[in-house]
Amino acid sequence: MFAFILSRVLQSLPVLFTVALISFAMFAYVGDPVAIMLGQDFTEAQRQALVKDLGLDQPFWVQFATFLGNAVQGEFGLSYRLSRPVADLIAERAPATLELALTAATLALLIGVPMGVYTGLYRNSWLSRFFLTFSLVGVSLPTFLIGILLILVFAVWLGVLPSFGRGDTVKIGWWSTGFLTWTGIKALILPSITLGLFQLTLIMRLVRAEMLEVLRVDYIKFARARGLPNRAVHFGHALKNTLVPVITIVGLQLGAIIAFAIVTETVFQWPGMGLLFIQSVNQADIPVMAAYLLLISALFVTINLIVDLLYYAVDPRLRIGRGQGAH
Amino acid sequence: MSGQNPLLEVRHLRVEFPTRRGTLVALDDVSFTIAAGEVLGVVGESGAGKSMTGAAIIGLLEPPGRIAGGEIRLDGKRIDNLRYEDMRRIRGKDIGAIFQDPLTTLNPLYTVGRQLAETMTTHLPITPAEARKRAIGWLDLVGIPAAAQRIDSYPHEFSGGMRQRVVIALALCAEPRLIVADEPTTALDVSIQAQIIALLKSLAREKGTAMMLVTHDMGVIAETADRVAVMYAGRIAEIGPVRNVVKQASHPYTVGLMGSIPPLDRRVERLAQIDGAMPRLSAIPKGCAYNPRCPKSFARCAQDRPDLLPAGPTQAACWLYADGEGAKNV
Ligand SMILES: Nc1ncnc2c1ncn2[C@@H]1O[C@H](COP(=O)(O)OP(=O)(O)OP(=O)(O)O)[C@@H](O)[C@H]1O
Ligand code: SF4
Ligand SMILES: [Mg+2]
Numbered sequence: 001m002f003a004f005i006l007s008r009v010l011q012s013l014p015v016l017f018t019v020a021l022i023s024f025a026m027f028a029y030v031g032d033p034v035a036i037m038l039g040q041d042f043t044e045a046q047r048q049a050l051v052k053d054l055g056l057d058q059p060f061w062v063q064f065a066t067f068l069g070n071a072v073q074g075e076f077g078l079s080y081r082l083s084r085p086v087a088d089l090i091a092e093r094a095p096a097t098l099e100l101a102l103t104a105a106t107l108a109l110l111i112g113v114p115m116g117v118y119t120g121l122y123r124n125s126w127l128s129r130f131f132l133t134f135s136l137v138g139v140s141l142p143t144f145l146i147g148i149l150l151i152l153v154f155a156v157w158l159g160v161l162p163s164f165g166r167g168d169t170v171k172i173g174w175w176s177t178g179f180l181t182w183t184g185i186k187a188l189i190l191p192s193i194t195l196g197l198f199q200l201t202l203i204m205r206l207v208r209a210e211m212l213e214v215l216r217v218d219y220i221k222f223a224r225a226r227g228l229p230n231r232a233v234h235f236g237h238a239l240k241n242t243l244v245p246v247i248t249i250v251g252l253q254l255g256a257i258i259a260f261a262i263v264t265e266t267v268f269q270w271p272g273m274g275l276l277f278i279q280s281v282n283q284a285d286i287p288v289m290a291a292y293l294l295l296i297s298a299l300f301v302t303i304n305l306i307v308d309l310l311y312y313a314v315d316p317r318l319r320i321g322r323g324q325g326a327h
Numbered sequence: 328m329s330g331q332n333p334l335l336e337v338r339h340l341r342v343e344f345p346t347r348r349g350t351l352v353a354l355d356d357v358s359f360t361i362a363a364g365e366v367l368g369v370v371g372e373s374g375a376g377k378s379m380t381g382a383a384i385i386g387l388l389e390p391p392g393r394i395a396g397g398e399i400r401l402d403g404k405r406i407d408n409l410r411y412e413d414m415r416r417i418r419g420k421d422i423g424a425i426f427q428d429p430l431t432t433l434n435p436l437y438t439v440g441r442q443l444a445e446t447m448t449t450h451l452p453i454t455p456a457e458a459r460k461r462a463i464g465w466l467d468l469v470g471i472p473a474a475a476q477r478i479d480s481y482p483h484e485f486s487g488g489m490r491q492r493v494v495i496a497l498a499l500c501a502e503p504r505l506i507v508a509d510e511p512t513t514a515l516d517v518s519i520q521a522q523i524i525a526l527l528k529s530l531a532r533e534k535g536t537a538m539m540l541v542t543h544d545m546g547v548i549a550e551t552a553d554r555v556a557v558m559y560a561g562r563i564a565e566i567g568p569v570r571n572v573v574k575q576a577s578h579p580y581t582v583g584l585m586g587s588i589p590p591l592d593r594r595v596e597r598l599a600q601i602d603g604a605m606p607r608l609s610a611i612p613k614g615c616a617y618n619p620r621c622p623k624s625f626a627r628c629a630q631d632r633p634d635l636l637p638a639g640p641t642q643a644a645c646w647l648y649a650d651g652e653g654a655k656n657v
Contacts, residue, residue, distance in 0.1 A: 218431035225385055225426070226446045226497060227419030230411075236445075237434050316481040317435055 008308055012301040019297040023290035024067045033286060036080050067290075076291035081283045086291045089276060095175045096166055097265070097272030101258045103188050104196030108257075109250065112200040116207020121234060123212065131204065138201030143260070147194040147267035154190060162187050164269040195264040199253045206249050210242035217241075243314050251307035255300040332403035333360035334537050335384070335505055340407075341396035342376075342383055342561075344608075351608040353379050353392065354561045358635070363504065366531065366538045368552030368569065370545070370584070372605045375558040377541045381507040383407070384539070385424050386414040401505070420450040423498035423536075425508040425527075429490035429515070433482035439466070439493045440478035443500055450501040465496040470526060488519035495527060499534065506531065506538045513543065520544070524551060545585070549573050557581045560605055560616040567641025577638035578645045579623045615646065623647060 027033070034050050051057055054077075055066060070076065076086035119128040138146075155163035167183030169176040178184030214220060215238055223233045262274035269275065273292060280288035311318055342354035354376045361367045369377050382388045384399055386406065399407040406417060418424070426432045434442060443462035448455060459478070466474035469492040471485075482490055491511065498506055511527060512520040528551050531538050540551060548555055548569060555572040557565045557580065565578035576582045583601040603620040606612060612619055618628040627646050638648040 218426055218428060219434040221387065222424070222426055222432040222494075222497075223434065224387055224415075225418055225424035226449070227415050227417070227501075228445065228449055229415065232445065232449075237437075240436050241434070315436060317483050 004312075005305070005309070008305050012304070015301060016294075016297060019294060020068055020071060021064065023293045024064050026286050026290060027063070027067070033080055033284075036284060071291075071294060077287045079280070079285055079288050081280065081285040081288070086287045089288060090273060090291055090295065091174055092176075093271060093273045093276045095177060096270060097258060097261050097274060099178055100188065100191055100195060100264070100270060100272060101254070101261055103192040104257050105199065105250075105254050107192055108196040108199035108203055108253070112203030113207050113246070115200075116204040117211060117234070117239060119204065120208040120211025120215065123208075132208075135201035135204055138197045139205075143194060143198065143263045144267050146197055147190070147264060150190045150194060151267070161190050163190070166271055191264050191268045191270055194267065195257060195261060199250075199257060202253065203246065203250060207242060207246055210245055211238055214238045214241045240314070244311060247307055247310045247314065251303045251310075255296075255303050258299060259296050332400070334363045334365075334402065335361040335539075336400040336403075337380070337384070337397070338400070339397035340380070340383060340394065340399065342379055342388060342392055343395040344392050346391075348609065352395075352561060352611075353608060354383065356397070356634070357558075357561075357563055358397075359556050359563060359566055361505065361537050361539060364531075364535045364537050365554065366528075366540055366552045368548040368555040369539060369541045369558060370543065370548060370555060371558035371564075372601075374605055374607075376561040377558055378509050379561075380558070381424070381509050381539060381541060385418055385422055385507055386411075387418075416450075419446055419498075419503065420501045421503050421505065423501070423503040423506045425491075425494055425498045425506060425511045427510040427513050429487055429494050432494050433490060433497075435482055438479050438481055439485070443478075443493075443497060446497055447500050461500070462496075465500050466493070468530070469493070469496045469499075471496075487515055488523065491515060491523050492526065495523075495530065499530060499536065502534065502536075504536060506536055507541075508538055509541045510543065511540075512547070520547075527551075545573065557584065560611050561608065562616065562644060563635060564617065564645075565638070565641055565643040566635065571640040575639070577641050577648065578643035579621045579647070580617050581643070583620075583622075615644075 033054065034047060034056070037050060038047060055063055058066070074087050076090075078084065079086050079089055082089065115131050119131050122128050141149075151163045154161040162183070165187060166178050167185070167187035168181040169178050169184055170180045178188055220233060220238055223237045228237070260274075261270075261272060262278055264270065265272045265274035266278055273295075276288060277292045279285070280292070337360070338358050340354055340357040341352065344351040344353055357376070357380060359367065369380065371377055379388070379392070382392075383394055386409070388394065394407050397407075398405050401417070401421060406414060409417070433439065437445075440459060440462050443465060444455060444458035447453060447458040447461060451458075453461070463474045463478050466478060471477050471489060471492055477485075482493070485493065495511075498508075506527075508527065512523050515523060524547050527538070527540075530536070540547070542548060552569045554567060555565075555569050556563050557572065557576075557578065559580050565572060565576060565581045567577075572581060573585060576585055580601070601620060606616060606619075612629070614627070614629040614631055615621070615624070615633055618624045621628065625646070627649075631646070633644045633646050633649070635642040635644050636648040638645070
């Protein structure tokens with residue numbers, strides 16, 4: 001088991017290295033940080049001092065090595081825009097994004113899976129048809145439009161939910177959470193629906209397709225022929241066999257949720273990493289952008305690892321036979 | 328039949344598939360009985376309706392297929408019109424089923440022990456601990472070596488032959504009185520087919536379980552079955568005691584099937600090939616469905632459809648026996 005995890009971690013290193021290289025290349029080729037940081041009036045001496053300070057006089061690979069070394073220690077330098085350590089900025093913003101993404105993913109799973117099972121089992125019922133039609137909306141409407149529509153209905157017309165911000169938050173150590181206040185929870189509702197709707201419909205359609213597939217296979221027929229109750233056949237035998245593809249997609253989608261929180265955070269002015277990233281892009285705040293990209297890729301790698309481990313837990317065929325080799 | 332109800336009685340069974348192009352009749356007027364402890368072999372070319380008959384009996388026809396007529400009785404009680412939940416209680420408990428491919432009939436995500444135990448606790452009033460004990464007993468009985476250790480193994484850890492043994496244990500573990508075995512050895516290595524049939528036969532005999540055994544292997548039929556039903560295009564062409572059907576068939580189709588039986592000292596392994604093909608369900612000819620291929624066909628054959636008629640020791644759906652004498656003039 002440990003060897004498996006280790007090999008997966010090693011396999012992901014090239015990916016992380018490549019992303020690091022790309023992030024770093026932005027420093028070298030996009031914008032001129034010195035010009036940005038100095039503003040309009042400066043002397044040549046000031047400029048040279050800053051260049052030296054930022055290590056920009058060093059050769060590319062030395063700069064990259066320094067960047068990597070710092071990144072491993074969570075050190076991404078100063079934001080050009082805010083002149084504060086990037087690590088601090090990210091730590092400040094991460095809880096907002098992670099809580100939003102987690103809520104969205106949970107909604108998508110808790111609603112998407114049962115809807116998928118239902119539409120798979122009763123594919124001709126009118127409720128299934130309704131779910132499927134509804135899922136087309138989730139798949140085809142762009143996220144920002146869904147967000148704006150929700151704001152229009154629930155914030156502008158009905159006035160029951162806030163249209164922007166996180167509401168009140170509570171500090172637990174360095175983590176600020178919105179889960180513990182009423183306004184915090186209310187503020188989460190519209191953004192998490194906006195963010196999770198696409199994944200919800202995706203999961204529903206996936207589970208439905210997998211259920212339809214699995215319900216036709218021989219071992220389900222045999223389970224019925226053994227007289228097992230429907231509940232055991234549908235949930236014990238069929239649903240469990242749909243889990244491997246579902247875990248794969250959900251894992252990938254969780255990464256996507258966090259990455260695409262950018263749009264939702266912009267629509268709802270949600271003070272998370274996505275908003276930070278967009279603001280940084282506008283001002284060519286390279287250190288923040290680099291850190292964000294690295295963080296997101298590290299997240300994807302971690303999620304992939306967890307997905308692999310879940311495969312192991314679900315499917316015994318993957319567990320055994322490594323040593324024995326025989327099948 | 329000695330006045331008593333046969334264990335299974337299928338009467339005038341008709342199975343239809345509604346399609347966009349009209350209704351297909353997959354089974355038409357199929358009637359037969361199976362007595363307690365009896366083995367009925369079912370043979371016929373691919374598409375004749377053998378699996379369909381089995382599926383109708385266990386109440387698992389695939390929609391849109393449905394029973395459109397006739398009745399199926401178990402112990403004299405109708406089971407073809409039961410609600411799903413009532414029929415479910417009969418499946419596994421009174422009628423077990425064995426499918427063709429053991430590689431796909433076991434759920435890959437559960438141990439064989441769990442699958443056995445869940446079948447037993449569904450139908451029998453026993454505790455999970457007792458079920459587990461019995462599961463080991465069943466694995467042992469079907470010839471899995473070191474059953475106590477293998478009980479927590481997953482299906483993929485067994486060979487094909489061993490998996491079919493597990494399937495047999497699963498079909499028998501709630502002690503049903505009838506087993507529907509649909510080509511239980513077709514997917515297996517030739518070298519282990521005989522072992523599996525022998526196991527099935529001895530267990531059925533030991534437990535007094537009746538069996539509907541679908542197979543293409545005439546050798547298996549000759550060794551295992553008490554009676555044989557020959558199916559053609561969704562109907563029974565001939566049915567009777569095994570030695571009569573195999574050695575002195577009455578229906579021209581059966582004769583064709585057995586026809587190219589080589590000299591007596593060689594066993595009949597496979598059904599013989601007959602010229603032409605069985606008609607598709609959408610194009611079953613008028614009159615006797617076999618008439619375009621039948622060497623004995625005469626005028627009436629293209630007009631009316633024959634029902635099963637007494638033909639010596641067997642019954643055959645053929646106008647050659649319309650005189651009622653059962654004369655064997657083939
Ligand atoms: N879903 C369906 N819709 C329409 N016709 C079907 C359907 N399923 C099966 N059939 C038809 O029903 C007939 C009987 O099929 P069945 O599977 O019982 O044949 P079989 O005798 O078991 O053949 P084999 O030896 O190949 O297993 C076939 O002609 C088949 O084409
Ligand atoms: S009824 Fe006629 S066509 Fe049909 S099997 Fe008998 S002889 Fe042949
Ligand atoms: Mg078949």
